[in-house]
Amino acid sequence: MSDDTAPAGIDSAAVNAWLAEHVPGLRAPVTFELIAGGRSNLTYRVTDADGVARALRRPPTGGVLATAHDMSREWRFISAVSGTDVPVPEPLAYCADSTVTGAEFYVMGYVAGLVLADRDAAGELDELARRRAAEQTIDVLAALHQIEPRAVGLAGTAKQDGYLARQLRRWQRQVHQSGAPDLALLDEVHDALVAHIPEQRDGIVHGDYRPGNIAYGPDGHVLAVFDWELATLGDSLADLGWLLSTWEQEGDVVPPATPGPTAAPGFPGRTEVAERYARLTATEVSDLPYYVAFARWRSACIGAGVYARYRAGVMGDDGYLAQAREQSVRSQGEAARDAVRELGLLR
Template sequence: MSQPDRTTPGIDRDAVNGWLTEHVDGFTGPATYQLIAGGRSNLTYLVTDAGGTRYALRRPPTGSVLASAHDMGREWKYISAMQGSGVPVARPLAFCDDHSVTGADFYVMDYVEGIVLGSEEDAENVSLEARAKASEDIADVLAALHAIDINGLDVPGSRKTSGYIQRQVERWTAQVEAVMPPETDRVRTVARMLLEDIPPQITGIAHGDFRMGNVAVNPEGKIVAVFDWELATTGDVLADLGWLISSWSQPGEEFATTRTPTGAPGFWTRDQVAQRYAEKSGNDISRLDFYVAFQRWRGACIQLGVRHRYEAGAMGDDGYDHRQLDALIDHALRNAEESLR
């Protein structure tokens, strides 16, 4: 295998051009490759072939990564299963598990033109009316996802009708205990509180990272694609709603579970989004506070892992000041504990 193109990390242009020519109908090489989303998650490239047709290519991060954390086969199976479901996703075109091509599994899908609202700055690209429409549509799309009958679907995940939250709590507690940060006792305290009062499970497809920053909208605010299926599984669907609501900041708030555009004017409130989801899905959300607390706690566990990797030097020097995570972790753990009392 030749070395990946230096201007496009993770892509061996000659080998990928050849593979796409053989496996993607209508592809005309050579193509250009532009990294459009990267960082600590899977990498997304805009691929433009010689005829001007655009595609999106996804592969794991370069360097040392856990295969289970960046499972391209999982993503491929879920977006394939979403075809015709009412959940908008890009059309999958071809999957490659031959690492001699460019060093890792990857897949190719149609490129979907849209606007990703990942921050308040991004929200400036759409009108106030489009922000309201996006708020409505994200609740509707999540309800559509959770309405899919998982029986007969060829997707990874347990078909068990209970135990999802317990498994998640045990998994994340163990990951924190593996590095023993100063907040370990607080993590354990909230974990015990969660395990003592788990609601009955509503089983379906759980996206795992469903939030405004993982969808694309058109200029009117309608969702045209849901991205980043690397954490998708079958489990308790209300965990998705908990994550969406915990990451939904409102104007004037300082903290959210993850970066969000919803603090800008025009977006619905958390309550409006949750009620819309309840109306469209028919699911009982009377225990939503539990799921929001769980996701704030899970978000803190994730941030503890990120902070540890920075402190250990495993993340390199990318200019990010990881010390700002201290306040986010403290707020998330405190909020989760107060909600569960």
């Protein structure tokens, strides 16, 4: 018997049968709950008959752009870094058969930690724990970027050379397909970034590394890094640029690329974040303003795609505010344009 009230994206009977056969130790029937907060791939809490929770990830139920939402990519990367100094949920099983529930999916261990999705979430930690969370966030990113892809079986997983050029092409193409509210603005920033790409620093790129995609313990310790859907091989400084674009601090005029907890007391500022990373990785970070500008532009492109999918009704119902996303697309595009102007890349 299975749960007939499963959320959108889950064929309860078929997934129950598949899980019982492929996930060691799982006892059917299972129940499914869409975890609030997903903005792209859908994440469900899967609870079996013994009360053991696991997590299942699958793409949106429609409106998927080409090359986006590759579940096998997520699976390969969490499987590769599992057991390294980068904590991830335990990879349990991968389903390549899209007939089971309309798309490929994978199952991983459920990590019950605190996700610092916004400033309110930071209130769950005292200031000492916030400081530790910040330091741990940087330390884990540094550890990720020091992994040799070949050593963990990722060599040949993705193209590595020309990462920024490929990213600029990809997001430019996808934002045009999605129907962004102001393509002229995004095109202007794209052209300036393309003309001034810095020399690449090779490594693993998470693609969306920030406190909102990390589970922390009550002392601020990192328990697991989530949401590897954009992971690839390429320029590791892109991750640091993205983290800094989301790292809000008191007095900021420009909004962060995505909400986070870091304006709360106890979190260090962006300069300290960059300095700690540079020290841990022995990396020259003078080009960081470019990567932050790129991150804001990419944020606007991603936001436009997510906004289009929500309007089409294919992202599940988690209380998402479409109007706020539309405004965010515009503000991040304008912030990216201001950043490239400050760099002298655009008049």
